[in-house]
Amino acid sequence: MATRTATQLRAEERDRYDAYLAACPARKLLDRISDKWVSLLLTALAGGPQRYSELSRTIAGVSQKMLTQTLRGLERDGLVTRTVTAAVPVRVDYALTPLGASLLPVMTAIKAWAETNIEAVERAQRAYDQAGA
Amino acid sequence: MATRTATQLRAEERDRYDAYLAACPARKLLDRISDKWVSLLLTALAGGPQRYSELSRTIAGVSQKMLTQTLRGLERDGLVTRTVTAAVPVRVDYALTPLGASLLPVMTAIKAWAETNIEAVERAQRAYDQAGA
DNA sequence: CAGGATCCAGTATGATACTG
DNA sequence: CAGTATCATACTGGATCCTG
Numbered sequence: 001m002a003t004r005t006a007t008q009l010r011a012e013e014r015d016r017y018d019a020y021l022a023a024c025p026a027r028k029l030l031d032r033i034s035d036k037w038v039s040l041l042l043t044a045l046a047g048g049p050q051r052y053s054e055l056s057r058t059i060a061g062v063s064q065k066m067l068t069q070t071l072r073g074l075e076r077d078g079l080v081t082r083t084v085t086a087a088v089p090v091r092v093d094y095a096l097t098p099l100g101a102s103l104l105p106v107m108t109a110i111k112a113w114a115e116t117n118i119e120a121v122e123r124a125q126r127a128y129d130q131a132g133a
Numbered sequence: 134m135a136t137r138t139a140t141q142l143r144a145e146e147r148d149r150y151d152a153y154l155a156a157c158p159a160r161k162l163l164d165r166i167s168d169k170w171v172s173l174l175l176t177a178l179a180g181g182p183q184r185y186s187e188l189s190r191t192i193a194g195v196s197q198k199m200l201t202q203t204l205r206g207l208e209r210d211g212l213v214t215r216t217v218t219a220a221v222p223v224r225v226d227y228a229l230t231p232l233g234a235s236l237l238p239v240m241t242a243i244k245a246w247a248e249t250n251i252e253a254v255e256r257a258q259r260a261y262d263q264a265g266a
Numbered sequence: 267c268a269g270g271a272t273c274c275a276g277t278a279t280g281a282t283a284c285t286g
Numbered sequence: 287c288a289g290t291a292t293c294a295t296a297c298t299g300g301a302t303c304c305t306g
Contacts, residue, residue, distance in 0.1 A: 034172055039167055110167070
């Protein structure tokens with residue numbers, strides 16, 4: 001128990017530091033909503049409620065795991081609701097809450113920015129790669 | 134070589150499918166700008182150019198690697214510029230391009246949404262966790 | 267239909283040490 | 287000061303099988 005002094009101190013500082021970061025919930029929330037699947041899911045629900053299977057088809061490329069996981073997270077954050085209808089094959093609908101709807105414009109704006117500026121970005125990339133080579 | 138029919142067909146479909154997704158650059162761009170460090174860096178540069186070390190202090194918690202990596206990506210995408218000033222200790226300034234500035238309002242909006250609605254989200258989380266327990 | 271559980275590969279990220 | 291290079295790893299995300 002003597003081979004650690006500076007290293008341990010640094011680790012302790014890091015822990016305290018991480019704790020501080022964890023104490024800043026806004027940054028964590030920012031990280032959570034800065035997620036590909038989140039933006040795609042929220043915009044997918046913009047047109048109204050959708051079933052699980054509809055979403056998986058709309059998003060196209062999302063795995064069961066990511067779809068379920070992201071939906072659970074959004075439900076927990078109060079951004080979407082999950083409604084189960086008992087039937088022969090179970091039916092589950094997801095819909096935006098008012099809180100989720102309030103985030104929608106921003107998500108739409110990001111998506112729109114990406115679609116609008118993709119060409120400019122690609123031009124910049126080509127120029128950058130040219131200069132580098 | 135007869136133990137695969139449905140499995141192989143599914144794999145082939147998936148490959149074709151993934152190729153299609155890769156061909157959609159807007160989704161890739163959306164994923165790239167939906168990054169924690171990107172939003173933090175762009176908003177950090179909102180007030181004007183900053184040096185590398187200033188940024189690392191402003192962002193607080195970012196590692197050298199992530200900082201450099203994210204800056205390089207943003208530079209390649211044409212969102213920020215990198216200006217090297219030859220001096221005794223080298224000086225490097227980063228600044229937003231017009232393209233980067235055009236993304237700034239959206240990034241600011243996300244950050245603001247997170248800060249505004251963090252409490253509502255936390256309430257929702259507590260309610261969700263209560264119900265689950 | 268709508269998941270839950272599990273296994274596994276790839277990537278993202280951090281810590282550390284070294285350099286012009 | 288402003289990185290680069292390397293190593294180690296934690297976490298993401300996909301594939302697969304199983305269930306109410």
